[in-house]
Amino acid sequence: MTTASMPYSQVPLPESSHLPDPGQAASQWAIAAKGIEMVFRSGLEQFRVLKGVDLAVEPGEIRLLMGPSGSGKTTLLSILAGILTPTAGQVYLLGDEITSLSRRELTRFRRDHIGFIFQGFNLFPALTALENVELSLEIQGIRGRAAKQQAMKLLHQVGLADRSDRLPQDLSGGQKQRVAVARALAGNPQIIMADEPTAALDSQTGQAVIELLHHLAKEEGCTVLIVTHDPRITSYADRITYLEDGQISHHPSWE
Numbered sequence: 001m002t003t004a005s006m007p008y009s010q011v012p013l014p015e016s017s018h019l020p021d022p023g024q025a026a027s028q029w030a031i032a033a034k035g036i037e038m039v040f041r042s043g044l045e046q047f048r049v050l051k052g053v054d055l056a057v058e059p060g061e062i063r064l065l066m067g068p069s070g071s072g073k074t075t076l077l078s079i080l081a082g083i084l085t086p087t088a089g090q091v092y093l094l095g096d097e098i099t100s101l102s103r104r105e106l107t108r109f110r111r112d113h114i115g116f117i118f119q120g121f122n123l124f125p126a127l128t129a130l131e132n133v134e135l136s137l138e139i140q141g142i143r144g145r146a147a148k149q150q151a152m153k154l155l156h157q158v159g160l161a162d163r164s165d166r167l168p169q170d171l172s173g174g175q176k177q178r179v180a181v182a183r184a185l186a187g188n189p190q191i192i193m194a195d196e197p198t199a200a201l202d203s204q205t206g207q208a209v210i211e212l213l214h215h216l217a218k219e220e221g222c223t224v225l226i227v228t229h230d231p232r233i234t235s236y237a238d239r240i241t242y243l244e245d246g247q248i249s250h251h252p253s254w255e
């Protein structure tokens, strides 16, 4: 049996001494990564950005990925999300080994299970807040009235129902980020991955965004992985993983 077809409970897990005993309730992981290496090549030069990273995140957990600038956080997040293919190592999301999927299977997996929130918002400037969310739903196969109704519900959830007809240029940074969160929630993803979701926001709007992510984890059971430098977020985290020079320097403690 290949690892891709194994039942979740049999997926091999990281064997780091920092991690809980892999034999113990192995089926609990939403995100598990083992031996992740990433080498970027530019001409004759090589940059070894990740040097053997192991990670395990429980469902419903809010995990922060922190560390100095250039330590490899965004690269690791991109690998865990299946956007970048690692030079070595395996990534398991919800029990599937995504590192063994084809491009097409990966695209479908991401669409069905992962919501992304990036610092730059990535909103389409010519579309209103509502249309930006509707577009994501359409990509999930939800169209017409159903898409409009669901998009409105999502905007309501992030407190932006009264701004649904605004273009991104007419929204504040915090409002744009909340549209980006609403869009990430389209399709009820089990995993949300966010890269610096509060970096461009003032403290009040930053807090509103993180409280929303916290609600999703604790009330809806989403697993939330956040790359951040923002110390204000740490009190909302269940655990924090620190990356330094491409390696995990400090793993969370597991009680």
Ligand SMILES: Nc1ncnc2c1ncn2[C@@H]1O[C@H](COP(=O)(O)OP(=O)(O)OP(=O)(O)O)[C@@H](O)[C@H]1O
Residues within 6 Å of the ligand: 040, 041, 042, 047, 049, 067, 068, 069, 070, 071, 072, 073, 074, 075, 076
């Ligand atoms: N495509 C690439 N080609 C070459 N080097 C890259 C590439 N992408 C990232 N790097 C390098 O990898 C290292 C880690 O980058 P990464 O963006 O993952 O760090 P980070 O910890 O997220 O940093 P920051 O906190 O500043 O966002 C950096 O030195 C970066 O220059």
